[in-house]
Amino acid sequence: MLEETGPEWLSEEVKTGTTIIAIEFDGGVVLGSDSRVSAGSSVVNRVMNKLSPLHDKIYCALSGSAADAQTIAEMVNYQLDVHSQKIHLIPFFLFLQSLHFIYYMSLNRHLFNGNLIGWQTGVFATLNGLLTRQPFAVGGSGSSYVYGFVDAEYRKGMNKEECQQFVVNTLSLAMNRDGSSGGVAYIVSIDEHGTEEKVILGNDLPTFFDQ
Amino acid sequence: MEKRCTDSQVKGVSTGTTILAATFDGGVVIGSDSRASIGGEYVSSKTINKVIQVHDRIFSCMAGSLADAQAVTKAAKFHLSFHSVQMETPPLVIAAASVLKELCYKNKDELQAGFITAGWDRKKGPQVYVVSLGGMLISQPVTIGGSGSTYIYGYVDAKYKPNMSKEECLQFATNALALAMGRDNVSGGVAHLVVVTETGVEHVVVPGDKLPKFHNE
Numbered sequence: 001m002l003e004e005t006g007p008e009w010l011s012e013e014v015k016t017g018t019t020i021i022a023i024e025f026d027g028g029v030v031l032g033s034d035s036r037v038s039a040g041s042s043v044v045n046r047v048m049n050k051l052s053p054l055h056d057k058i059y060c061a062l063s064g065s066a067a068d069a070q071t072i073a074e075m076v077n078y079q080l081d082v083h084s085q086k087i088h089l090i091p092f093f094l095f096l097q098s099l100h101f102i103y104y105m106s107l108n109r110h111l112f113n114g115n116l117i118g119w120q121t122g123v124f125a126t127l128n129g130l131l132t133r134q135p136f137a138v139g140g141s142g143s144s145y146v147y148g149f150v151d152a153e154y155r156k157g158m159n160k161e162e163c164q165q166f167v168v169n170t171l172s173l174a175m176n177r178d179g180s181s182g183g184v185a186y187i188v189s190i191d192e193h194g195t196e197e198k199v200i201l202g203n204d205l206p207t208f209f210d211q
Numbered sequence: 212m213e214k215r216c217t218d219s220q221v222k223g224v225s226t227g228t229t230i231l232a233a234t235f236d237g238g239v240v241i242g243s244d245s246r247a248s249i250g251g252e253y254v255s256s257k258t259i260n261k262v263i264q265v266h267d268r269i270f271s272c273m274a275g276s277l278a279d280a281q282a283v284t285k286a287a288k289f290h291l292s293f294h295s296v297q298m299e300t301p302p303l304v305i306a307a308a309s310v311l312k313e314l315c316y317k318n319k320d321e322l323q324a325g326f327i328t329a330g331w332d333r334k335k336g337p338q339v340y341v342v343s344l345g346g347m348l349i350s351q352p353v354t355i356g357g358s359g360s361t362y363i364y365g366y367v368d369a370k371y372k373p374n375m376s377k378e379e380c381l382q383f384a385t386n387a388l389a390l391a392m393g394r395d396n397v398s399g400g401v402a403h404l405v406v407v408t409e410t411g412v413e414h415v416v417v418p419g420d421k422l423p424k425f426h427n428e
Binding site: 174177 | 352361362363364365366367368369370371372373386387390391393394425426
């Protein structure tokens with residue numbers, strides 16, 4: 001290269017080109033994400049955990065600009081923290097308000113996962129401001145490659161282990177095809193007993209016929 | 212979310228499409244959807260057949276600009292029939308794929324079309340070849356193409372097994388096409404499937420309402 005502009009990762013924004021997925025089962029939710037953060041064609045972090053806690057039993061999965069996503073998640077975490085001091089149960093409308101806060105910033109996409117004690121369990125997806133509740137949701141650049149797979153494989157009434165396996169398989173397929181997704185898989189399972197975080201290392205991920 | 216496809220840059224009628232080909236034990240299945248669109252907004256044909264027979268046991272699916280693809284396949288068909296007369300034997304699948312590749316590579320600046328060529332020949336049995344936009348030729352056991360293919364990479368990776376039976380492979384191909392048509396707005400219509408084996412060629416057309424349905428439909 002003859003230019004003096006320096007390496008592109010100095011000038012490219014850091015993005016979490018990514019694969020994120022959340023799925024609801026009877027009694028809780030499972031969230032999963034990959035771990036690659038890229039700036040242009042350079043991987044700046046290969047082990048980033050994109051599943052961010054908003055509260056004890058509310059997690060969100062980040063995609064888009066890494067800085068924006070992290071900041072928003074921290075802001076919402078703080079808001080929910082402050083309000084939960086006063087009231088132990090987080091009212092549903094407040095949860096929605098904090099999501100609304102994110103739309104006003106009109107940034108990126110987040111997948112939200114809520115398990116509000118005794119009130120609602122659910123996966124909420126925000127797409128540039130649209131809030132929808134779905135039995136499962138996939139997002140990020142890697143999600144395009146697995147739409148067919150999740151459409152075919154999702155069944156209602158899966159239990160927690162089946163959901164976890166479904167999430168791991170989906171992440172693995174997406175990471176194989178998407179250049180901006182890769183690394184390890186982070187899984188978070190939330191149910192009434194608590195929150196469980198797991199990491200599946202690269203070599204432990206499921207493999208498919210061409211590997 | 213960005214759509215990763217080159218078809219959306221195509222001028223004129225494009226086969227924003229889903230095509231696939233897969234080998235099974237004893238043959239190949241080639242399939243495509245049937246929608247042709249202009250600019251992703253207007254469906255100019257609901258029932259176009261994108262699987263073209265270039266020789267008795269060799270078929271080709273087209274993706275990209277319809278005009279370019281039709282012109283190239285016509286030229287390839289002529290070339291192949293001449294070739295098979297000269298050689299006094301049916302052409303090899305790789306010969307058909309190479310003919311398409313030559314045309315795509317030599318005219319890469321003008322053309323915007325990619326192909327999947329699949330068939331059966333006596334030398335190597337069932338084969339699938341991909342000729343990409345710039346003229347690269349590779350052989351794979353299963354391959355997908357077109358704008359709708361992005362959505363089924365995960366499904367194909369997970370569900371394809373080498374040496375399936377004919378029925379399993381047909382079901383796999385139908386499911387894959389149905390899933391892609393369900394997510395891609397420029398793929399749709401009916402599913403055209405062709406099964407090529409040593410003994411012959413079988414056409415299967417699955418109309419839209421008979422396609423497999425998945426949980427969200």
